[in-house]
Amino acid sequence: MAPSDEFPSGSELTSIETESSNAPVSPKEMPLPQDARTVFQGGLFVLAVLAAAYVAKVVLLPIILAFILKLLVQPVMRLLARIRMPRVLASLTVIVALLGLVFGLVELLSAPAAHWATKLPEGLPRLQERVKVVSAPLNTLSHLLTHAKSMMGNALPNGTAASAAAPGMDLQGMLLEGAQTFTAEFLTTFLVLFFLLMSGDTFLRRLVEVMPSFKDKRQVADISSQIETDISMYLVTITVMNALVGIATGCAMWALGLEDAFLWGAIAFLLNYVPILGPLTGVAIFLGAGMLSLEPLWKAFMPVVLYGAIHIIEGETITPMLLARRFTLNPVLVIISLLFWDWMWGTPGAVLAVPMLAILKIVCDRVRPLAALGHFLEGEKQALES
Template identity: 60%
Template sequence: MPPRSPLAPVQDDRPPEPNALSTEALDDAEMPLPSNPQTFFLGGLFALAALAALYVASAIILPVVLAFVLKLLLQPAVRLLERVHCPRTVGALVAILLVTGTLVGAVAALSIPAATWAERLPQGIPRLEAHLVVLRAPIQALQKVIDQAEQAADASGPKGATIAVRRDLGLTSALFAGTRSVLDGLFTTVLVLYFLLVSGDLFLRRIVEILPKFSDKRQAVDISQQIEEDISAYLVTITAMNAAVGIATAAAMYLCGLGDPLLWGATAFLLNYIPILGPMFGIGIFLLAGMLSFDSLWWALLPPALYLGIHLIEGETLTPMLLARRFTLNPVLVILSLVFWFWMWGVPGAILAVPMLAILKIVCDRVRPLKVLGHFLEGSETSAR
């Protein structure tokens, strides 16, 4: 073996020390950013196409999404019935019948007081005018400005060139069309929900079977289990807290003298499923009910004040404390998601906005190319809801 030249480099067997470049490489490996502009372009086109499909086919996709979310809520109950040797088909039917029966009974029990308050609304207009007498002068001034603007627009436009076309379908036709669409959506939701509960983990098993790599199989199982655990925990916790809000609101309305406390408790329970926007709408409802019920303006402000206090205790203290470990979503994105899905699918979209955003974050956190989006969706521990 020839002797080694003294000019030859000496090989160093010591491990290299970490530096800034290696740290950046590790960061890029953990949260990669796509560098190809075509990736953003194609991803944007795919997102727009998917949103357009969700909007156009909302009559079909919305019941399916609602059934999937309800499946996550009812799946633990079906599994519990299965452990006591109840067949899955029977357990799924029992769970759906219990939920449907509860909703039908609640609607039947609350329909009479709701109709009574609807009849009191026209009779309470003079009382509302008496409460809002402070705002009469600003409203009249604003109306005067609007009238002057309309007169100026009419004077500058061509005379005789306006053609009014009025199409009135009638109240009965509108109610019939709305009722039919709601019933169709409910039937589709119940049908899809039943078969989802009966199938159990069938779709997950088929996905695991067709994935080529073991790491992909394990990742699919991990994502599915995490979605089921987190969303089920979220829905159960929110339902329990909303029930507590409903009971507290009913008791508060009873103590302050507002009639039909069960109706107001059910209203608070349902509105609390829509974060932020639901309680804001509820304050307006309780303010209107207080003005219709009490002669004094200060006494009329008591129902919305009590409702706001109950919501602050629940929404700012109890619920974030229970959900902070599972859900840390960006509050700005939560608001944007609520507004967007309400525009897309109405009230059901607003109810499904937070669960869908949470599912998106769970998937993004576990799929390496989407970790950047998952990090963007994350918020602080104080913004759990």
């Protein structure tokens, strides 16, 4: 078989190791920079990288999404390799399957989503009646904000307020522009993913080849293999768990008599990809859906109660237990990373925050000058072992 038809892996490159593997740096080998100029230059470099990531979002986001998707579908590519399917055909098969899954979900969810979109304006008076305890303070706050905006508008020069409000009036134009941007990024992501799948380990092989010493070659191979193994396992695990959460949520909503149970299961599945922030959004969504549709009042709270119980069982017990041996990230840094990348890149950034943080920790653990940073990113092992 020709080399282009093989499916080499990063783990195959580690066969160059003869006696010992390149294990993570031990806590006793964590050198801290002694020169203030090193810290200052490193900080400037990080700021420059983040600024470039913010400015180049349109280019970088599809590339990183494609890279993460490649890690997710890597087990499928290995399975296709075992049945001797050519790489080009395997890559095309995976891309078509992913696109079919996306468009199939959109087709199945579009009608229920449109139904609830038309139902929401009609149910707002009922929703306000049920939450009248908090409606008065919210109305007062709304009036205060409106009054403040009117005062600011009067203080601005003539024409300024009108020009500032003009963009908000063109809602249709904003939606059209957002749809065009999403479509372009979506197609770019899958185009990059296709070529990443076709290239296989070409970039890794070239990187290993240019490393100056055998030790450096072995370190690069080990880091790549660890990233592929850990991140792929993480993505596959959370995808399976999210699917189970979606199924359980859909069944619970069906049992409660809430319409379009498949829609609620899909919402729970998708929101669970964003740790902490996603479930919090789900709480608001399921609370609103129950308030709009279910009687009596105690039953209206059951969707959010059941959704919260399912999330606690999955998110606080099962998934951490499955991932504890591979990921011990500091939960405070996880939430900071979520908030930061959500601000930088929006919802896709929040989805990518944890995988990127995990990749950073894997690299830091195996590069001696960065070992202290890797140790700082680590969570409490005793809590996981107990």
